[in-house]
Amino acid sequence: MAEKMKLEILTPYNKVVDTEIDEVTATGKLGEFGVLPGHAPFLTSLRIGELSYKNNGASASLALNWGYFEIKDDRIVVLVETAEVSDAIDIERARAALGRAEEALKKLTPEDKQHKIYEAALQRAIIRMQVAGKSARK
Amino acid sequence: MASLKSIKKRIVSVKNTRQITKAMKMVSAAKLRRAQENVVAARPYAKKLGEVLQSLSLNQEGDLHPLLEKRDARKLLLVVVTSDRGLCGGFNSNLCKAGDRYIKENAGSYEQISVMTVGRKGNEFFRSRYSIYRNYANVLAKPNYQTAAVIAQEIIDGFVAGEYDQVELLYNSFRTVMSQDITFQPLLPVVPEGKGVEDETPVEFIYEPSVDELLAEILPKNIEVQIFKSMLESVAGEHGARMTAMDSASKNASEMIGKLTLQYNRARQAAITTELMEIISGSESIKG
Numbered sequence: 001m002a003e004k005m006k007l008e009i010l011t012p013y014n015k016v017v018d019t020e021i022d023e024v025t026a027t028g029k030l031g032e033f034g035v036l037p038g039h040a041p042f043l044t045s046l047r048i049g050e051l052s053y054k055n056n057g058a059s060a061s062l063a064l065n066w067g068y069f070e071i072k073d074d075r076i077v078v079l080v081e082t083a084e085v086s087d088a089i090d091i092e093r094a095r096a097a098l099g100r101a102e103e104a105l106k107k108l109t110p111e112d113k114q115h116k117i118y119e120a121a122l123q124r125a126i127i128r129m130q131v132a133g134k135s136a137r138k
Numbered sequence: 139m140a141s142l143k144s145i146k147k148r149i150v151s152v153k154n155t156r157q158i159t160k161a162m163k164m165v166s167a168a169k170l171r172r173a174q175e176n177v178v179a180a181r182p183y184a185k186k187l188g189e190v191l192q193s194l195s196l197n198q199e200g201d202l203h204p205l206l207e208k209r210d211a212r213k214l215l216l217v218v219v220t221s222d223r224g225l226c227g228g229f230n231s232n233l234c235k236a237g238d239r240y241i242k243e244n245a246g247s248y249e250q251i252s253v254m255t256v257g258r259k260g261n262e263f264f265r266s267r268y269s270i271y272r273n274y275a276n277v278l279a280k281p282n283y284q285t286a287a288v289i290a291q292e293i294i295d296g297f298v299a300g301e302y303d304q305v306e307l308l309y310n311s312f313r314t315v316m317s318q319d320i321t322f323q324p325l326l327p328v329v330p331e332g333k334g335v336e337d338e339t340p341v342e343f344i345y346e347p348s349v350d351e352l353l354a355e356i357l358p359k360n361i362e363v364q365i366f367k368s369m370l371e372s373v374a375g376e377h378g379a380r381m382t383a384m385d386s387a388s389k390n391a392s393e394m395i396g397k398l399t400l401q402y403n404r405a406r407q408a409a410i411t412t413e414l415m416e417i418i419s420g421s422e423s424i425k426g
Contacts, residue, residue, distance in 0.1 A: 010183045012283050012366055013176070030346055043190070044346040045355050068356065070190060072343075079186055081283060 003037040005071070007053055009062065009078045016062070016083040024053040024076060026069055041072045048123045050131050051078065061086050063131040065124065089132040098125035142409065145402045149395060156391035162225065163384035170315065170377035176281070177312055177370045184363045191328075191360050193343070194353045203350070204298050205357045208327050212249045215271060215302040216241065217293065217325065219309035219368050220260030221376040222278050227383035229310060229318065229376055234263040236320045237308050241268065252302065256289065256369065271296075278373055286366035293365075294358055297326050309368040310375040316382055318375035325364060328357055 007024060009017040025034045027049025035042070045068045052061035067080030101122035108115045195206065218237050220230045237260075241251050252271040255261040261273045272292060277285045293305055305326035310318040345352060 010186060012180050012183050012363060014179045015182065028346060041343045042346070043194075043343045043352065045352055066355075066359075068190065068352070070343075077186055079183060079190070 003074065004055075005035070005037050005074045005076055007076045007078070009051075009080065009083050011080055011083055016085065017078075019055065021053040021055045021076075024051065026051040026064075026078070028069065035071055035076065037074050039071050039074075043070045044068065046078070046080065048120065048127055050127055051083075061131050063089060063124070063128045084128065084131070086131045089128050091129060091132045094125050094128040094132065097121060098129065101125060142402065142405050145398060145405060149398045149402065152391050152394050152398065156388055156395070159384045159387040159391060163381055163388060166377045166381040166384060170374060170381060173370065173374035173377050174312070177367075177374050180363075180367055180370055184367050187356065187360055187363050191353075191356055194345075194349055194356060195328075197343070197345075197349050203353055203357055205294065205326060205328050205361075209303040211247075211304040213302040213304070214244070214248045214251045215254060215293070215296065215305045216251065217254045217256065217289075217305060217307045217365075218260040218264065219307070219372045220255065220257035220263075221372065222258040222276055223376075224259060225383065226376055226380035229379035229383075230257075230259040230263070233308065233310055233320055234260060237264070238267065240308070240322070250302075254289075254293070257372070278369060278376075281366070281369040281373055283362070283366055286369060287362045290358065290362040290365050293326065294361060307364065307368055309372045310379075311368075312371045312374040312378065315378040318379060321368075323364070323368070325361060328360065 004020040004022060005024070007017055007019055007021045008015065023034060023036050025032060027047050028044045029047055030044070032049075033044075046064055046066065048065055049063075050061055051064050052059055063084045063086070064078070064080045065082040067078055067083075070077045070079075101118045104114070104118045105122065108118065216237060218233065220233055224230065237253070241253075245251065252269050253264045254271045254273070255264055256274045257278055258275040261270065261275060264270060265273075274285070274289060296302060297305060304324070307321075307323040307325045309321055309323075311321040313319050
């Protein structure tokens with residue numbers, strides 16, 4: 001039996017996940033990375049992206065907004081603004097948000113202040129659908 | 139002595155008031171529980187973020203981040219978090235008075251002191267006295283993180299642009315249902331908490347991207363979280379204060395009703411006695 005890691009995912013509103021896991025994959029600022037037990041202390045910031053973890057073969061994934069990821073002594077703490085478990089994602093809403101963001105982006109140029117906001121919204125919607133799609137296929 | 143009718147009228151009106159205060163107390167009690175849960179839920183996030191910030195700022199290399207820079211404090215911004223609505227006892231007025239006192243005491247050491255208010259009540263108090271930098275009202279009914287982020291961004295922008303050199307946050311922190319603490323909290327520049335824990339060997343983290351880049355991201359987040367937290371605490375405190383205030387108001391109303399009822403009964407008795415006297419003396423005179 002391999003060692004386990006403890007994973008906590010916190011948002012300003014609640015604790016989304018608090019569990020023991022075997023391995024975790026997340027999207028860091030510099031790209032996707034995976035972490036297994038015994039990892040060296042590591043701190044990175046996360047982009048809008050997907051985080052998935054496995055425990056005893058069962059896997060789960062979440063859609064994350066901005067956040068950061070810390071591991072120390074096999075304790076992982078993820079601080080994010082929002083985290084959505086795949087089952088809780090409303091695909092219809094994500095699709096609508098995607099459409100809205102695309103529409104808005106067509107009208108805007110990269111110089112506009114709003115451009116960044118909608119780009120982020122677009123990314124979030126894509127990730128949401130991606131994460132939700134996975135759970136639907138399962 | 140007041141007439142029977144007018145006393146009756148007063149009893150009815152006090153009863154109505156009591157009904158309202160009772161209802162408000164119930165509403166506050168329910169909202170308080172939710173607000174309290176929110177405060178508790180936000181704590182681990184805020185605590186962790188503070189820890190990370192600390193470990194980052196200790197390992198900092200390269201240039202000082204602008205938000206950490208200590209400048210000659212000549213211009214002060216006071217951010218006051220109050221409630222939007224009244225009827226909560228001394229909740230807002232105590233806080234505003236404390237802010238007022240603080241400004242008067244420190245007026246000499248700053249060139250300029252401006253106030254940013256969150257919540258309508260604080261704005262009403264400060265707007266006639268000092269220059270209001272910016273006001274956010276009606277954001278507290280449902281405090282959310284986005285609002286806190288907007289406020290934080292505005293504060294950070296102003297700080298970086300040099301519109302003020304120091305930012306203090308003033309709010310009611312939630313201690314118990316009955317009591318709130320008036321809290322002054324320095325917000326900017328960020329002073330990483332003491333390096334007191336010497337015996338704990340610092341863990342050598344791998345940072346990705348660099349420490350400075352991480353710090354640049356986490357510092358503004360920290361401001362957001364602190365503002366968010368102060369909003370949550372203030373809301374919880376507000377409901378606690380309103381609950382207490384409405385409870386004592388209901389008690390006072392009950393007492394008042396008791397007194398009035400006594401008065402009413404006395405007046406009624408007096409009226410009956412007079413009537414009887416009249417009847418008796420009437421019949422006596424007929425008998426002759």
